[in-house]
Amino acid sequence: xxxxxxxxxxxxxxxxxxxxxxxxxxxxxxxxxxxxxxxxxxxxxxxxxxxxxxxxxxxxxxxxxxxxxxxxxxxxxxxxxxxxxxxxxxxxxxxxxxxxxxxxxxxxxxxxxxxxxxxxxxxxxxxxxxxxxxxxxxxxxxxxxxxxxxxxxxxxxxxxxxxxxxxxxxxxxxxxxxxxxxxxxxxxxxxxxxxxxxxxxxxxxxxxxxxxxxxxxxxxxxxxxxxxxxxxxxxxxxxxxxxxxxxxxxxxxxxxxxxxxxxxxxxxxxxxxxxxxxxxxxxxxxxxxxxxxxxxxxxxxxxxxxxxxxxxxxxxxxxxxxxxxxxxxxxxxxxxxxxxxxxxxxxxxxxxxxxxxxxxxxxxxxxxxxxxxxxxxxxxxxxxxxxxxxxxxxxxxxxxxxxxxxxxxxxxxxxxxxxxxxxxxxxx
Ligand SMILES: Cc1ncc(COP(=O)(O)O)c(C=O)c1O
Numbered sequence: 001x002x003x004x005x006x007x008x009x010x011x012x013x014x015x016x017x018x019x020x021x022x023x024x025x026x027x028x029x030x031x032x033x034x035x036x037x038x039x040x041x042x043x044x045x046x047x048x049x050x051x052x053x054x055x056x057x058x059x060x061x062x063x064x065x066x067x068x069x070x071x072x073x074x075x076x077x078x079x080x081x082x083x084x085x086x087x088x089x090x091x092x093x094x095x096x097x098x099x100x101x102x103x104x105x106x107x108x109x110x111x112x113x114x115x116x117x118x119x120x121x122x123x124x125x126x127x128x129x130x131x132x133x134x135x136x137x138x139x140x141x142x143x144x145x146x147x148x149x150x151x152x153x154x155x156x157x158x159x160x161x162x163x164x165x166x167x168x169x170x171x172x173x174x175x176x177x178x179x180x181x182x183x184x185x186x187x188x189x190x191x192x193x194x195x196x197x198x199x200x201x202x203x204x205x206x207x208x209x210x211x212x213x214x215x216x217x218x219x220x221x222x223x224x225x226x227x228x229x230x231x232x233x234x235x236x237x238x239x240x241x242x243x244x245x246x247x248x249x250x251x252x253x254x255x256x257x258x259x260x261x262x263x264x265x266x267x268x269x270x271x272x273x274x275x276x277x278x279x280x281x282x283x284x285x286x287x288x289x290x291x292x293x294x295x296x297x298x299x300x301x302x303x304x305x306x307x308x309x310x311x312x313x314x315x316x317x318x319x320x321x322x323x324x325x326x327x328x329x330x331x332x333x334x335x336x337x338x339x340x341x342x343x344x345x346x347x348x349x350x351x352x353x354x355x356x357x358x359x360x361x362x363x364x365x366x367x368x369x370x371x372x373x374x375x376x377x378x379x380x381x382x383x384x385x386x387x388x389x390x391x392x393x394x395x396x397x398x399x400x401x402x403x404x405x406x407x408x409x410x411x412x413x414x415x416x417x418x419x420x421x422x423x424x425x426x427x428x
Contacts, residue, residue, distance in 0.1 A: 002244050002251065003290075003329060003375055005336045013333045013373050015293055016399025020333040023404060024371050027395050029297040030313035032382055034407065036074055036400040038291035039378075043078045046241075046286060049258035054265065056278045060104050062239045063089050065284030065379035066292075070398050070407040072096035075287070083239070083282040087117040094121065104236070104280075106150055106197065107132075108172055112139055119145065126150050126197050126236075128173060130182060137189040148195025148236070149174055149182055153216035159203030159242065160324040166200035166213060173198065179220045183228040193230055196221050199238025199282060205249060207257050210240065214264055222272030236280035237261070243289040245376050246327045252286075285379040292378035294318055294394075295333065298370045299349075307344045309366045314348030315355045316388040318374065318381050322354045330358060333371040338364035346372070350389050382408075390416050 006014040013020040016035040023033060043059065050057045060083040061075045067089060072082075073096055081102040082093040093103050100122030107114060108128045112135055118125050119140050126148045127133050136147075152173030156166035165172045174182050179196075186193045200213045214237055224230050244251055265279055294317065300310030315322035330346060332338060340362035348355035357374065366372070385393050392411030397404050 002247050002249070005331060007336060011335060013293075013331065013336045015373075016404075017402030018399050018404050020293070020295055020373055021371060023397060024295050024297070024333075026404070027397055027406070028410070029295055029371065030311075030317050030394040031295045032292055032377065032394055032396040032408075033295060033404075034068070034071065034292045034378065034396060034398045036291075036398055039071065039074050039288055040078060042287045042291065043075060043080060045254060046258075046281070046283060047079075049254045050262065050279070050281065053258055053262040054279055056276060058234075058278055058280050059287075060236070060280055060282045061287055062282045062284030063093060064383060066288045066381075066383050067092050068382065068396055068407055069096050070405075071288060072098070080287075081280075083284075084123065087114045087121075090118060090121050090123050104148075104197075104282075106199070115139060124148065124195070126195065127186075130174070130178075130185070133182065133186055133189070133191075137191070142186075142190035143192070146192045146194045146233070147186060148193065148197050148234070149179070149186075150197045150199070151176055151179055151217060151220055153198050153200065153213050153220065155209055155212050155216060156200050157204045157206070157209035157213075158201030158240065159326070162324060163202040164200070165202070166198065176216065176220050179224050180227045183224045183230050187228065187230075194233040195236060196224065196232060196234075197236040197238065197280075200240060202240050202285065203242040204240045205242040205244070205252060207252070207260060210237070210257075211260060211264065213237065214261055215268070218265065218268035218272070221274060222268065225272055225274055232274060232277040234278040234280050235265070235274075236282065239282035239284050239286070241281075241283045241286035243285055243376065243379075245329065247329060288378035290376050290378060292376075292381065294374040294377045294381065296372050296374065298366055298368055298372060301366065301368050307342070308347045309344055309363075309372075310347050310349065311357070311372060312349055313357075313374070313394070314350030314389065314391070315352070316350055316386045316391050317348070317394055318357070318377055319384045319386075320377075320380060321357050322352075323384075328357065328377065329375045330361065330363070331373050331375070332364055332366060333373045335364060336373065340364055349391075387411070387416055392416060 395410035
């Protein structure tokens with residue numbers, strides 16, 4: 001078993017030193033539980049692996065994975081920078097105390113108001129299209145801005161086709177063949193282009209496509225340096241580092257991965273005489289993915305044409321299984337190491353047939369009232385949640401040194417009505 005499931009003396013699942021069942025008694029279900037030490041450990045492991053091989057290295061945490069302010073504060077303390085994909089994320093990062101110099105804004109299909117917000121916030125703008133470049137030049141003084149470009153290196157990878165962000169079908173970035181022209185265009189408009197970026201996809205456990213993207217981006221950077229005279233201050237390889245969700249998957253060997261990337265990076269720097277730019281990575285999932293657990297209660301055991309365990313969370317709470325067919329490992333919180341003795345469907349409470357967390361999942365005996373722990377829900381889980389079916393979103397609790405602190409209140413029915421307005425002619 002690849003997941004380190006800790007249990008306490010009662011045999012219950014322990015998260016950050018706290019008993020899962022006691023957390024449920026205190027905060028009810030469904031409940032997101034975040035383990036602070038895991039976030040810090042993940043950040044440090046990744047940072048140290050790269051920093052030990054190339055000192056001018058920075059992590060830009062991709063906060064789309066999880067924008068909870070407490071999570072952002074933890075990463076601010078660790079020294080992370082932020083990859084923001086919307087101006088809302090810039091806003092949250094500023095609220096979380098990140099200096100704008102530590103924020104890179106990589107929007108797509110960005111409108112002028114958003115560009116204005118990004119520029120005036122002081123974040124660096126990473127440009128995704130020629131349209132964006134031209135519009136930016138009209139709404140600001142280009143000489144005041146260092147910018148970068150997102151390049152689509154025509155390779156992509158990811159755990160699901162929705163998560164592949166490079167290649168011919170992808171809406172993201174600027175084609176590699178256009179790069180020299182685009183950097184020249186930027187300079188002619190008066191900008192200082194100082195960065196180059198790519199992000200080929202999410203959930204990558206095989207280093208090969210990532211390495212290919214690194215190689216291609218470095219070759220593009222080399223051409224842009226030689227043909228457009230650009231001196232790069234940073235080269236950003238994006239995020240996408242995967243984590244195991246299934247017990248049969250293996251972790252990325254981060255020592256090997258960091259060595260292969262930094263070796264290739266250094267080789268290409270010297271091949272193209274690119275001096276010593278900073279190297280950036282933008283991981284989201286790798287930093288927070290395995291740091292949270294979703295606790296949910298079984299309220300119905302149903303023997304229909306199939307056997308179902310019905311729980312009090314749905315795809316409004318965690319959409320990854322319904323949206324990507326993603327596997328999330330699930331254990332019974334009072335006996336997490338119990339061997340399976342049945343196959344059962346684990347179904348959510350949303351009124352949709354697709355609201356299934358698992359089909360034919362080998363599980364031990366499950367009874368009504370049991371608490372299930374759905375693992376590895378730190379990334380793209382709460383941040384993709386919704387109020388669909390008019391269900392208030394769950395609470396989030398942070399664990400450190402066995403101490404639990406609420407970092408997001410459970411929503412109430414009033415939150416379902418928030419900002420709605422009934423025209424007076426419809427009032428009763
Ligand atoms: C531009 C950009 N950078 C980084 C990431 C982070 O991806 P991951 O969480 O897979 O590391 C994303 C996510 O899709 C992204 O769009």
